[in-house]
Amino acid sequence: MKDYGRYIIWLDYLDSRLSRAQGRRLQVSRCVPAPTLEELAQAARALGLEAEAQEARHPRRHRVRSGYISVKKPGMGKGRLLQALAQELARMRGERARRGG
Numbered sequence: 001m002k003d004y005g006r007y008i009i010w011l012d013y014l015d016s017r018l019s020r021a022q023g024r025r026l027q028v029s030r031c032v033p034a035p036t037l038e039e040l041a042q043a044a045r046a047l048g049l050e051a052e053a054q055e056a057r058h059p060r061r062h063r064v065r066s067g068y069i070s071v072k073k074p075g076m077g078k079g080r081l082l083q084a085l086a087q088e089l090a091r092m093r094g095e096r097a098r099r100g101g
Contacts (some may be wrong), residue, residue, distance in 0.1 A: 003070075011035050012058045014081045014086050023060045025079075030086045032048075032093060037067040043088040044071055055092050 012023035016031035024031060033054040037053050044051035058066040074081060 006070050008058055008068050008070055009040065009080060009082065009085065010058050011037060011040060011066050012061060014040070014089060018061075021060070026082055026086055030083065030090075032086070035063055035089055037069070039089060039092065040067075040085065043064075043085050043092060044052045044069055046088050046092070047084055047093050048075060062100050 010023060012018055013025040014031050014035050015024060016028050016033045018024040028091050037055065041051040049071045051071050052062045053067060055065065055067040057064065058068075071081075076084075
């Protein structure tokens, strides 16, 4: 049953190797290549969120194994949450989050 108090964040939303048609939700310059489920959950925890990780297949890429995290809705919209997660992923990997684009 759908839980309206949680956001679902797919790995594909933050993968710079994918096009928007394949499921990426942010600009390529803000994303990281091939994020892992563990990295995404760790980034969410670093932002103070309780993340439940789940392996699954993204609807737009149903042949490829992917996954998502489920987080309780913080006091921000999903777009801002995605940007914060992308920035934290880049910081964790030691990459510099590029601006613009």
